Amino acid sequence: MVTEFLPAPASRLKKLPTYVFAELDEMKEAAHKRGADLIELGMGNPDLSTPKPIIEEIQKAVARPENHRYPLFKGKPAFREAVAAWMDRRYGVSIDPETEVQALIGSKEGLGHLTFAYIEPGDYSLVPSPYYPVHSRATWLAGGEVLHLPLTPENAFLPDLDSIPSEIAAKAKLFFVSYPNNPTTAIAPLSFYEKLVDYCKRHSIVLVSDLAYGEICFEGYRPPSIFNVPGAKSIAVEFHSFSKSFNMAGWRVGFAAGNPQVIKTLYSLKTNLDYGVASAIQDGAIYALNHGESFLDEINATYQQRRDVVINGFRSLGWTVEPTKGTLYVWLPIPERFENSKAWCKYLLDEVDVLITPGIAFGDAGDRFFRVSLVSDVPVLEKAIARLQAKGIRFQG
Numbered sequence: 001m002v003t004e005f006l007p008a009p010a011s012r013l014k015k016l017p018t019y020v021f022a023e024l025d026e027m028k029e030a031a032h033k034r035g036a037d038l039i040e041l042g043m044g045n046p047d048l049s050t051p052k053p054i055i056e057e058i059q060k061a062v063a064r065p066e067n068h069r070y071p072l073f074k075g076k077p078a079f080r081e082a083v084a085a086w087m088d089r090r091y092g093v094s095i096d097p098e099t100e101v102q103a104l105i106g107s108k109e110g111l112g113h114l115t116f117a118y119i120e121p122g123d124y125s126l127v128p129s130p131y132y133p134v135h136s137r138a139t140w141l142a143g144g145e146v147l148h149l150p151l152t153p154e155n156a157f158l159p160d161l162d163s164i165p166s167e168i169a170a171k172a173k174l175f176f177v178s179y180p181n182n183p184t185t186a187i188a189p190l191s192f193y194e195k196l197v198d199y200c201k202r203h204s205i206v207l208v209s210d211l212a213y214g215e216i217c218f219e220g221y222r223p224p225s226i227f228n229v230p231g232a233k234s235i236a237v238e239f240h241s242f243s244k245s246f247n248m249a250g251w252r253v254g255f256a257a258g259n260p261q262v263i264k265t266l267y268s269l270k271t272n273l274d275y276g277v278a279s280a281i282q283d284g285a286i287y288a289l290n291h292g293e294s295f296l297d298e299i300n301a302t303y304q305q306r307r308d309v310v311i312n313g314f315r316s317l318g319w320t321v322e323p324t325k326g327t328l329y330v331w332l333p334i335p336e337r338f339e340n341s342k343a344w345c346k347y348l349l350d351e352v353d354v355l356i357t358p359g360i361a362f363g364d365a366g367d368r369f370f371r372v373s374l375v376s377d378v379p380v381l382e383k384a385i386a387r388l389q390a391k392g393i394r395f396q397g
């Protein structure tokens with residue numbers, strides 16, 4: 001309802017490009033209204049349930065009175081210790097649970113708040129593009145500028161550090177990277193991280209590594225942590241999420257680990273705005289970390305099987321696509337005859353009742369691509385491919 005009684009929202013909200021995922025929601029609703037048998041491969045919202053032992057741990061934790069009070073801002077000591085032990089076991093990285101860990105209400109929350117803790121008008125964030133929306137949007141909301149660094153097949157989806165103008169590097173405070181990458185699924189070799197750490201040190205930039213897909217990896221590939229680069233802790237902070245690793249997207253829990261000064265800055269901002277992660281959920285997260293490896297093999301085997309169905313399916317339709325090494329996505333070019341990614345997305349929705357994410361959702365650089373999320377089981381993915389085949393959809397022609 002539009003009313004004359006309310007003041008205008010802050011102008012910073014108007015400066016943002018439309019959030020394509022909200023538009024997708026509207027398209028989805030319209031499809032449901034016309035009775036479509038919709039196959040949703042849009043959002044990266046895991047369909048698998050949280051492993052049962054984690055749920056049971058949370059159920060027990062909910063009943064404990066000590067969990068009914070305000071949580072500690074930083075996260076429980078046991079949570080931070082479990083994080084440190086996990087980082088050591090999984091990545092061979094040493095993290096001080098006292099000063100180098102911050103519990104988060106999901107990593108998106110932390111990425112957004114870290115940006116507000118550093119960026120003010122005139123400052124820059126460096127963001128490889130296409131990008132996960134909060135990497136750019138939080139900077140815009142904070143009144144800063146973003147320099148997008150194109151990720152293309154030609155540069156193996158790694159940003160070209162030499163292309164950054166020195167006057168912008170001088171104004172940059174944050175450099176966001178995220179590998180395995182959403183949406184492109186690219187991975188980064190340690191040699192790239194070494195160059196990046198050196199670059200950020202030379203220009204006094206906080207290196208923000210978003211490792212949301214650090215545990216979703218296939219065929220023996222294991223993504224490195226930024227802290228596998230010696231000395232990275234002098235400028236880097238890494239964001240981890242339980243959402244994809246343990247199918248805990250709905251519980252809202254993650255953590256940041258790394259440089260103690262950066263962690264303290266994030267902590268100071270958060271103490272003003274929230275009360276941290278619900279204690280019972282932290283208990284579930286502790287359980288997930290302490291028993292993590294036993295869940296991951298099964299979760300990753302499931303995604304790998306789904307990946308193969310989607311990749312082989314699109315190959316049968318004329319696409320050239322290599323198997324991905326991580327993430328729960330497949331990133332593909334749109335057929336040449338379509339004007340842009342939204343037109344292709346609308347066509348698929350109208351003609352075969354399949355919802356994908358148009359690449360424009362990840363910025364202009366994504367507009368000739370689309371992303372398929374592996375968030376339905378194999379028979380549903382096969383059905384989606386069969387619908388495209390029946391419609392005679394081909395990459396070319």
Ligand SMILES: Cc1ncc(COP(=O)(O)O)c(C=O)c1O
Nearest residue numbers: 106107108132182212241243254
């Ligand atoms: C690259 C990336 N970072 C962060 C997030 C947010 O994760 P969380 O659920 O921990 O907030 C996502 C979610 O899709 C993501 O793709």
